[in-house]
Amino acid sequence: MPQYDVGIIGGGILGLATAMEMTSRYDGLSVLVIEKEAGVARHQTGHNSGVIHSGLYYRPGSRKAVMAVRGAEQMVGFAQAHGIAHERCGKVVVATRESQVAALEDLERRGKANGVPGIEALGPGALREREPHATGVRALHVPSTGIVDFVGVAERFRELTEGQGGEVRFGVEVTGLRAVADGVRVEMGEETISVGQVVNCGGLFADRIARLAGSTPSVQIVPFRGEYYELKPAARRLVVNLIYPVPDPAFPFLGVHFTRRVDGRVEAGPNAVLALRREGYRWRDVSWRDTVETVRYPGFLRLASRYWRVGLGEIYRSASKRAFTRALQALVPEVQASDLVRAGSGVRAQALERDGSLADDFRLVEDERMIHVLNAPSPGATASISIGQAITDMAAGWFGGAATKEDYRI
Ligand SMILES: Cc1cc2nc3c(=O)[nH]c(=O)nc-3n(C[C@H](O)[C@H](O)[C@H](O)COP(=O)(O)OP(=O)(O)OC[C@H]3O[C@@H](n4cnc5c(N)ncnc54)[C@H](O)[C@@H]3O)c2cc1C
Structure with a gap:
């Protein structure tokens, strides 16, 4: 029994x-x-x-x-x-360039098809009313976030x-x-x-x-670490609620954003770098077993051969606070490297197909x-x-x- x-x-x-x-x-x-x-x-x-x-x-x-x-x-x-x-504070998704507007409109259609309530398209002025320090050519406001x-x-x-x-x-x-x-x-x-x-x-x-x-x-799980910075208390005024970029459909988890936490802190991030251990929260956390398992997996090799430039960009942003800050400045130009302190990280369990695509x-x-x-x-x-x-x-x-x-x- x-x-x-x-x-x-x-x-x-x-x-x-x-x-x-x-x-x-x-x-x-x-x-x-x-x-x-x-x-x-x-x-x-x-x-x-x-x-x-x-x-x-x-x-x-x-x-x-x-x-x-x-x-x-x-x-x-x-x-x-x-x-x-908890708080239902809403968020804005910001197109910072004209070239992102079509993707933003797709997102609006998708959200409506999914039954997300209250989505509203914002011009630059309406965006500034909601997030006075964010800049963009167009945005969406999503009140149910x-x-x-x-x-x-x-x-x-x-x-x-x-x-x-x-x-x-x-x-x-x-x-x-x-x-x-x-x-x-x-x-x-x-x-x-x-x-x-x-x-x-x-x-x-x-x-x-x-x-x-x-x-x-x-599928095999490949661990991708997401590293965060936090705004120093004096800089929290730059972010009212949540400010997101338009995502790349191929990599929905890429694109650093600003997130207010329930305790009042404001986080910026996360990026996405390969973790060398499944529960590896820092670069120095390495498991040979986990790393060898990842790099021998055909799906990972295919992903890496296709998107190595994207991967290197993420590693660069992990190593360089200046590069991380530049990515954030696309959304909130006033934010400076001196406003940011390193915060924690998380490791995503991302399932990869053998053909190198991310299980969606x-x-x-x-x-x-x-x-x-x-x-x-x-x-x-x-x-x-x-x-x-x-x-x-x-x-x-x-x-x-x-x-x-x-x-x-x-
Ligand atoms: C950086 C990051 C940001 C994210 N942001 C969001 C967000 O804002 N909103 C959102 O909805 N989702 C977000 N997610 C996704 C969300 O966190 C996950 O979908 C969710 O936490 C998955 O929960 P889980 O219980 O499957 O995994 P986990 O929380 O990882 O739990 C798995 C548990 O299994 C245990 N375990 C593993 N192996 C064994 C074993 N052999 N024996 C016993 N125990 C074992 C582990 O110790 C662990 O506690 C984010 C994820 C990450 C990493």
Whole structure:
């Protein structure tokens, strides 16, 4: 007999959202979350920009589009209901050159097709009314974008999970997974437990965890670090809310921006450089195993051969504060290098296809007795409640006969 009905690997926002949803929906279901760190949200969830994305950027009909729009509403509702710091402050996306206007118009159409409410096109004057220090030829105002304390959200997901009978164990790393007749044996160093089913929300290690289980994932995770600067307190006046550039459709995560945080700090960034360790937050964090695995992957070689110039530009901006500042000055010309201090960084788990393209949409893959979350980049935190519900829907077949509560409602 398995000791737990479900084992969820990863105590980031997705593992915890799934645990919260499963324990809420199914009475008496025993759920264990296994997290290798000493607390929740120690990796992507705790190192992100803290933005509740509106759903503006994503291909209409994609999981990202649907789950970001729905997830943003759910996230705001959750934060309100649970007293978690958040604000629906809106953002502007700024075309700084005429050549970007067509892309901005595409973005407006996309946002409207995705059901993002209240998008408004702004001329230079209207932009200055919203962001007096930003300059651009055209802009979009997106009122449904917000900011939130995602670590606080993840912590609350944990509390709710435990309150509903789930368990969360910290400091325990999953090192092996073996499917057997009645479930899955989960090896955690010396200890082995048995669970009925597994959900893999291992973030930067999700592909490796899938391989531990004998799966052959179609993608490999390549870690891209995003480094931030912060505006010194005296310079925070330069940014009212959130100021973004027009994204490059080929690299939606490129393009540094200004983000006000819920604690009043203003961050600038992040850039995107290859991390030499999956959880490598600084250049000096190097894992030969991780690096060799990346550079031997055909998908990475193809990406690098196509876009090495873009990659070098990002490395240059990582090494040179002056270059980073120049990128920011395109949006807010008054900002000076002396206004910026280095802040933290985050590492994105970016799934790469073998052909060298970035896996774009969220990827949830079902295998025997397992669900693997193989790609959950931004807006994964925004969409977390929605993703937890989708995983629980996928898992519904596992729990045939279990009592079903009403769907999780905020
Ligand atoms: C720089 C950056 C900025 C971003 N900005 C935003 C934003 O503004 N808005 C937004 O919506 N999204 C943003 N994102 C995306 C968002 O952070 C992610 O989509 C989300 O955090 C993914 O959550 P997760 O639970 O899958 O991953 P994680 O938070 O990384 O959690 C995975 C967990 O699995 C654990 N784990 C791994 N292997 C094992 C193992 N073998 N055994 C036990 N535990 C294990 C890890 O320790 C980790 O805690 C950003 C991401 C980054 C990196």
